[in-house]
Amino acid sequence: MNATELLATDRRAAIAAHHPELEPIDPDLLCLLELPDDLPEQLSIAEASELTGLTAHTLRYYERIGLVDVRRDTAGYRSYDRRAMARIVFISRLRASGMPIGTISHYLELVLEGDHTAPQRLALMQEHRDRIQRQLRDLQLALAVTDYKITVYGGTAAP
Secondary structure, three states, X not given: OOHHHHHHHHHHHHHHHHOOOOOOOOHHHHOOOOOOOOOOXXXXXXXXXXXXXXXXXXXXXXXXXXXXXXXXXXXXXXXXOHHHHHHHHHHHHHHHOOOOHHHHHHHHHXXXXXXXXXXXXXXXXXXXXXXXXXXXXXXXXXXHHHHHHHHHOOOOOOO
């Protein structure tokens, strides 16, 4: 067993210990789970939208392009369970960091292919982290310029 497999095994064990009620879910999708502990078992699209801050249109789009699997209740309405909500939170974090939908889709396809794709997923995430770090440096420079101009005009720069 290599280091990547060991880490995946450890993550699965930690998730199972903290969330025994959940069916097995890829640890990559649960590692960023930021949902309340008292989350209902099933949410309507309106409730999922309110909780995530995404529009119902965006949630339906994610479902339509295969990023998230949403079950239907007996009346045929979308019913978001913890698994779907975890996936939406994960996608939202990647989108907020600037990852394109196509890259997210590719990553999720790799997840479905199994643990043997961990090296490709690692490379994808490392490349993305490098992009985020460049963006952060650029934003820090922009903030410095903005703070400078604020002080030039007699204001006080933020701490």
